[in-house]
Amino acid sequence: MDNGNSNPAPGPCTDDRIKLNVGGKFFETTLSTIQAGGPDSLLAALSNRSTDDPNPVFIDRDPEIFSVILSLLRSNGLPSTARRFSKQELADEALYYGIESQLKSAMSPPPFSGIDASIVTTVQPAYDGCPSAIATGDDGSVWIAHGGQLSSYDWNLSHSGTIRTHLEDITSICRVYPDIAAVGSESSAGLYFYDFSGVRNLGSIHWTDPNDPRIFKARVTAIADSPSSVFASFDCPHRENCILLIDKSTLKIVSELSRQPGSSAKNLAVGKLRWLPETSMVVGSSVTCGAFGYSGYIRIWDPRANEMVWEANEPGSGRSSRFGDSFADVDADVEESTLFKVCSKSGDLLQWQTCVN
Structure with missing residues (x-):
């Protein structure tokens, strides 16, 4: 009781x-x-x-x-x-x-610390072809493109699988889902989606325009993604280029984000794409080198309004003292919405904070 x-x-x-x-x-x-x-x-x-x-x-x-x-x-x-x-x-x-x-x-290796960085380990794909593109996952896993193949490595860099694609070489890769890769090649037309879990091709996207015969055999030069979309830069043999916005769930084209003739350095196809989650903007850049030095552009697009909201152009170090140290490369910190420019002559690293909303 x-x-x-x-x-x-x-x-x-x-x-x-x-x-x-x-x-x-x-x-x-x-x-x-x-x-x-x-x-x-x-x-x-x-x-x-x-x-x-x-x-x-x-x-x-x-x-x-x-x-x-x-x-x-x-x-x-x-x-x-x-x-x-x-x-x-x-x-x-x-x-x-x-x-x-x-x-x-x-x-895990210690945090990256500038010039103190050192090699932790080396990954060597066991198949033919030199590594040409790489994509990482939030879980620490890595996907490496080599030749026309994709190899997957888990967080401790142990080989977990390889897919042989129909492409001779892969130059762009984006991890659009944990087991799905979007890949493109600068030597073959189209954007292709491959499923690692099922080891199969899920489909492809091609940029075409029945009203413009110049738009054919468009090759992919860069890929990025957001939670709902895939962004792919396409370049045609006649230098016409654009960025296509693709729905992730259906793998169908939604719209053209940017379309331009590639007749000058300011209109070359985008060579690098990044999606900034903080602002929901897309950053694209293109850099080329010629007799007058480096030239190119950085642009930010708002895919919701389908318009460009910011740009910076640098015409080459030999044409103007104002741009005497133009960028040799550009990239973005997607977490901080910050742009970085590597100067072609001094090697300095410059930083821009994006403020567009």
Whole structure:
């Protein structure tokens, strides 16, 4: 009978110890250590076990690698003994125990620091063709185009698959979905979509105009994407070019974002595209080099209004002292909506903050 004085049994204290039998080797640690893997990890689930049970929990896994896993949970870093195992071995065990995110953090290289950057590792595709384009995922995975093939590498740069496309060479690649790539070639017409999970071609996009015979065999020079759209720059043999806005869900052309004749440096096909999520704008740039130095443009388009909202042109270092150090390359920081220009003569890096809304 309840007398009103009963209290729930206290739960296990995080300082309580727990004994584990991993592959025949015994380990003893605290509940707080195994709970460091997060609430969804296998080890955290063991923390609910009664500490009064004298029998150690048995886990049928490699005890030597488990000692590395345990050190990772204790210190958020890998011990020197981790070098005895391959990245794939460590990744497989981390996946089993449900602490893959902790291992990723511990194995990640230090933040990029200018001239202090150094090579962490080298990826060499096992198939013919030199690497020609690269795309990265938010999960740390990498897709590399080499020749007419696409190779996928997971977050620890282990090869996970290769697709052979019908293209002889791939010069542009964009990861439009976790398993879907949009690819183009400057030697073959069209934009193509490939599914890594199903290893198949999902379809293609071609820029055509029945009313303009100059628009044919348009090749892709750059690709970018937003959550709902794909942006692809096309260039025809007669130098007419444009940016097509494509619906991601249907893979159908929605509109032409920019169309121009490529008769001068100010009208060349876009060679680099970036979508800025903060402003929902598209940044495009084109740079060329000739007898008078570097020249080209940077432009920002609003795809909602289908119009250009900002541009900067540099006619070449030999034509005007004002532009005596024109850009040799341009890129954008999509998170900060910032544009960067690399000067062709001094090598200086200049920065613009986009303010268009």
